[in-house]
Amino acid sequence: MKKYIFLIILLISISVSSQTDQEILKKIYTQSLTNGKSYHWLNHLSNQIGSRLSGSLGAERAVAYTKEELDKLGLDKVWLQPVMVPRWVRGAKEYAFIETSPGKTTTVNICALGGSIATPALGLKANVVEVKNFEDLEALGKDKIEGKIVFYNRPMQADLINTFAAYGGCVNQRYKGAVEASKYGAIGVIVRSMNLRLDDLPHTGSMTYADTSIDKRIPSAAISTNDAELLSTMLKLNSSIKLYFKQSCKQLKDVQSYNVIGQITGSEYPNEYMIVGGHLDSWDLGDGSHDDGAGVVQSMDVLRLLKASGIKPKRSIRVVLFMNEENGLRGGKKYAEVAKQKGENHVFALESDSGGFTPRGFSFDCNDASFNQVLSWKPLFKLYLIHYFEKGGSGADVGPLKTDSNVLAGLRPDSQRYFDHHHASNDTFDAINKRELELGAATMTALVYLFDKYGINPISNQETIKD
Template identity: 80%
Template sequence: MRLLRTVTFLFCMLCFVLVKAQTDEEVIKTIYKTSLTNGQSYEWLRYLSNQIGGRLSGSINAQKAVEWTKEELDKLGLDKVWLQPVMVPKWIRGIKEHAYIESAAGKTTTVNICALGGSIATPALGIKANVVEVHSFEALEALGKENIEGKIVFFNRPMQADLIITYEAYGGCVNQRYSGAVEAAKYGAIGVIVRSMNLRLDDYPHTGSMTYNNLPVEQRIPSAAISTNDAELLSTMLKLDKGTQLYFKQSCKQLKDVQSYNVIGEITGSEYPNEYILVGGHLDSWDLGDGSHDDGAGVVQSMDVLRLLKKSGIKPKRNIRVVLFMNEENGLRGATKYAQEAKQKGENHIFALESDAGGFTPRGFAFDCNDVSFNQVLSWKHLFKPYLIHYFEKAGSGADVGPLKTSTNVLAGLRPDSQRYFDHHHASNDTFDAVNKRELELGAATMTALVYLFDKYGVNPISNENELKK
């Protein structure tokens, strides 16, 4: 046994010496090779998606995911693995929603809808009413109560197709999903139907969070998303006949908060005991699919970052943490709790990287940081060029790492190709078969390479000038 320990120690020291002797180009090449030939992210995702499935906050599946990911992190031989308790909302969808368009008495066409997360139910028998189509809150206000009261408001503003960065298109219309019910209720609407946030025309309704703000319970109205194909159909039918009615029924319910957990694993740094580098994604998902792209991909990529560092023989200087956040989709409770405890403990998170944009081909990163740190990042861009990673921009990082922001640290978000992401986002086709193994593994390697660089050089290029010259 003593001989085995000695051999293992000598092997680890040899790996460490070899890594120290390598250039950054060589280390990063090793990381990519290891991920593409000996990656674990795809198999992890297979289990998370197919054996556990959708992981709505507060659900049994969410708890199963917590337990399973902790077990997998324990197997990696990290220095620490633990669960961080957090209270999360528990919203349930209930039985499948039903809706139809009625163009004349007894003449109906079934359409595809799903309740928005956080919505109340319809009455037990559903609701049926005339429909008012609008494209903005301003249009709603212009119509006024006299044209809206007692009707169903149909928000039909599509994602802007000519925006290459599809997140911008999403941001341009998501307010109708999130706040549509609050706005429509002001004018006496009895329900809301929202065009799905999807650039493609298909039959999949896309859910997502919505809010009632401080609206009294008795004034709240049910809110659902309708597929893009059916949104087009409803709009056309309304143009032909303003008297067209819509029926929909849903049985969702908001229950009391329940306890869940963030899952955390750590490799302890060798030189800087109070400097932390975080990589993570959110473990919860919506319930319609199995959450493979949103955000199973980010979860398994983040887990694989720590595995790839160990496999590549890299001994970090700083503490490297993987955090699998709970409740990003409908509350951000996990991220808030983590940041609060980190602040209380005085932990200095110099860099935090999030993957929450799907498992597609990585294109680069968005960085939330000061100009000095961004210039440091740009000096590394050539290291990623052989892997066709060209997108290095100052922009928003990610919802879960956002609460960790300070004036000196760096937050980043992995930016995969986004053209197909919203085909699957929050819909029942967000499933394992929609994820490409090689694309997922490229993303894991890309994240690991950036973590390696921030661990080696830190976030202050002036004080690390000598290291940068090595």
């Protein structure tokens, strides 16, 4: 019986090795679009578990669920990697209003930023100072800011096609806004949500107090884009209006959580590691379907699709589901730390953390020789309308693995709708398109297959690609 099993495996291996790269990619895409598991996994992760903020019960349940599902795939090894993570809790729903005169108020939509302290128990009410950037704070000075609430109202730049560039151009007001405003005596901070459209949904996200002493820390919240527009207009009409907001969030002691890791051991170079991953944690307002449930299930499906397509990797392929990307990056740092301690050679790492929308291509953090190799594969992806192959960033969790010789990559889906959902209560499963999600999983698998087959050296030193 064992001889027959061995013969079947041998025949499958011979069949795969005789196929062209175009035929292998076709098989991968067909498997994902007709027999994919990513949508099924995400349905459970989003609708049965829900939000997965680091240190929460949801995060704990997500660890258990994804490990169980990876165990079912028949991988060579599945394990949990311990990591200590911060535990911040939101508490009761936040409340805010604009007061134009005593007793005359207009309710607005806010949410506490992750890591913020609470307001006093009865809330906080003060006059408001609107600014666009930190330079505005300096220009106004302490005399005009002390005792007031600073309102950061710099929108994402709408004419940038790369919405992540637009996000990067204004996110510092969210992350460091409280630190900078407290230097001038502000007693609170309100930040325009990082969102390109006008709606009533406040978007949370991480913020820092850096080395600000505990007694100088001030509460920080996001306000919806519609309400940011309203507040700005009302300030222009009457600069003496006041804003009231109340939030009851708190930072608790760190707790232990885990990265979830599964591995297919390489047949020829088992000590060369290639990883694919996303972050298992999410913010608490929605269920984290796009950020980053999509990346988690796509990464899980990469290993399943390799097996289902009859591909036996030369190198060891790992899926890593990182914990705590949103408010600490502890999972990514821990994985890199352990890899360094063990002397593991990570030649390639691919991250999906840009939503589950239609894949457009990849960005690469690598040397020119490796990038030129990638460009030679572009015709294989063009058949699937995948055209974006550019040098640039990869992903926050795989970033700590960077060396002078390896390749880091990030999946780049269409980003035009991503920030409508990012860190908001509408980041939910109903915003996921099954086909788009499965196309992303297949696209990631195809890139992993090619890098495993040809390595990260220039093509001239490798076997010829089979078109």
